[in-house]
Amino acid sequence: MLELLRKNLGLKIFSLVVAYLVWMNVVGRGQAVRSVRVPVDIATHESLIAVDYNPLEVQLKLRGDSSLMNRMDITRLVASIDVAERRQPESFEHPLSAREIFNLPRGVEVEEFQDPAVEINLARKTEKTVGIRPDVVGDPAEGFQLGEVATTPLVATIQ
Secondary structure, three states: OHHHHHOOHHHHHHHHHHHHHHHHHHHHOOEEEEEEEEEEEEEOOOOEEEEEEEOOEEEEEEEEEHHHHHHOOHHHOEEEEEOOOOOOOOEEEEEOOHHHEEOOOOOEEEEEEOOOEEEEEEEEOOOEEEEOOOOOOOOOOOOOOOOOOOOOOOEEEEO
16 A cells, blocks of 8 residues: 555645645635726717717726736726617717726726716718918017918818
């Protein structure tokens, strides 16, 4: 019996050390919770524009592996709301969901929304062509005189 224990003793000790390290890696990983503010981006139909939405940033509670949470670049996170299916100008409240949070690392999930919805006001896009007229304010410095004032282009189209 003692001979069975001594056979391949080095391999058995090595296996125990590897098993312990794997166990420590799995058990040692702690979960972390982090609160972050994420900008809101509204995607609309081409004939509409989001003239107002509130809040401009949403506060989230994220949960994930602590090492992932520490390495996460929160400046890349964005709440992207797609309301392109709406074709008419209107005001409405859009409930947020975790699938609208983009650039979230794998293994990190949205635990809670502090702001559960975004109020959005859609309006029709319009175009207007306006003339550009320079408006000179003040006098030229001593020894200088004002010459011709002109602009190029003469008009601009504003959406």
